[in-house]
Amino acid sequence: xxxxxxxxxxxIFLREDIPMPEMGxxxxxxxxxxxxxxxxxxxxxxxxxxxxxxxxxxxxGHEAVGxxxxxxxxxxxxxxxxxxxxxxxxxxxxxxxLWGGFSEYALVTDCxxxxxxxxxxxxxxxxxxxxxxxxxxxxxxCMLITLEEIYSAxxxxxxxxxxxxxxxxxxxxxxxxxxxxxxxxxxxILLGGHHLARMQKALQLGADVAVNTREEDLxxxxxxxxxxxxxxxxxxxxxxxxxxxxxxxxxxxxxGIYGIGLHSxxxxxxxxxxxxxxxxSVQWPDYEHLVTIQTEAAALVLDGQLSLSDYVTHRIxxxxxxxxxxLVKNREGLKVVLTFD
Numbered sequence: 001x002x003x004x005x006x007x008x009x010x011x012i013f014l015r016e017d018i019p020m021p022e023m024g025x026x027x028x029x030x031x032x033x034x035x036x037x038x039x040x041x042x043x044x045x046x047x048x049x050x051x052x053x054x055x056x057x058x059x060x061g062h063e064a065v066g067x068x069x070x071x072x073x074x075x076x077x078x079x080x081x082x083x084x085x086x087x088x089x090x091x092x093x094x095x096x097x098l099w100g101g102f103s104e105y106a107l108v109t110d111c112x113x114x115x116x117x118x119x120x121x122x123x124x125x126x127x128x129x130x131x132x133x134x135x136x137x138x139x140x141x142c143m144l145i146t147l148e149e150i151y152s153a154x155x156x157x158x159x160x161x162x163x164x165x166x167x168x169x170x171x172x173x174x175x176x177x178x179x180x181x182x183x184x185x186x187x188x189i190l191l192g193g194h195h196l197a198r199m200q201k202a203l204q205l206g207a208d209v210a211v212n213t214r215e216e217d218l219x220x221x222x223x224x225x226x227x228x229x230x231x232x233x234x235x236x237x238x239x240x241x242x243x244x245x246x247x248x249x250x251x252x253x254x255x256g257i258y259g260i261g262l263h264s265x266x267x268x269x270x271x272x273x274x275x276x277x278x279x280x281s282v283q284w285p286d287y288e289h290l291v292t293i294q295t296e297a298a299a300l301v302l303d304g305q306l307s308l309s310d311y312v313t314h315r316i317x318x319x320x321x322x323x324x325x326x327l328v329k330n331r332e333g334l335k336v337v338l339t340f341d
Contacts, residue, residue: 151293
């Protein structure tokens with residue numbers, strides 16, 4: 001079958017020789033509808049720069065949505081034609097899997113049926129492969145995966161009504177954070193970035209203020225707009241951004257690190273911080289928490305508070321994957337979804 005394989009040295013290739021996944025009796029076989037390109041993780045994995053991951057060649061993709069086309073004999077909770085989130089490809093003798101969502105076919109496992117039969121499922125991520133509710137477009141649902149993870153992260157950061165929030169970063173994650181913080185009842189929301197169209201999008205979807213960080217000092221503008229922030233979120237992963245957070249968060253405030261990119265060579269102005277504050281890293285999904293908010297996140301879409309089409313800007317056949325990745329690298333698209341026939 002076809003899919004996208006990376007060599008971990010920056011190369012991404014469309015291959016036609018990926019082995020079909022072998023189904024177990026609790027598995028459902030899924031025909032991939034589409035898989036979103038993750039602006040952060042996929043690009044880092046392709047270059048071999050994401051810590052903890054070093055097995056190549058590997059099939060990429062973790063924002064996959066697919067249609068159930070076959071079920072194992074003990075599957076009870078997936079039905080034919082169900083649209084499901086986060087289908088994955090296991091490792092094969094030929095390719096490793098970095099989730100493997102950019103493949104023509106993949107699997108989901110019926111965890112509930114396994115546990116009903118007395119087989120414990122300790123992989124919390126396996127429980128997150130839920131059925132997409134009717135009324136949500138199957139291609140746009142790739143963005144639902146990102147929104148679930150952001151919504152979960154905001155709750156883990158104790159985002160609550162009335163908090164003044166700063167979001168550093170104007171990619172799809174930063175924009176979605178502004179959108180969700182507004183829905184969650186934030187006080188004032190300030191977003192920092194330097195891509196004008198994306199900053200305008202953030203203002204449309206929830207931010208009160210968008211600061212061009214190439215023209216203005218972020219810390220100074222935060223002080224002008226809100227004094228200091230209750231919650232400062234680094235959606236980039238950068239020492240300079242973290243330094244702005246240290247200068248800008250209130251005593252007893254929280255700095256949330258969502259973006260992946262901090263490393264020891266980046267200067268961080270620890271001495272500019274107040275005496276009492278907290279840093280929480282939410283760089284990776286906590287699936288045990290995420291599965292508790294998935295129904296709630298989908299409801300935000302179904303009742304019109306969140307629009308997936310605000311984010312999915314391009315739907316491109318997987319055969320044209322190079323253009324899709326260029327759109328992401330050049331910041332010409334928010335969420336680019338590669339589709340399968």
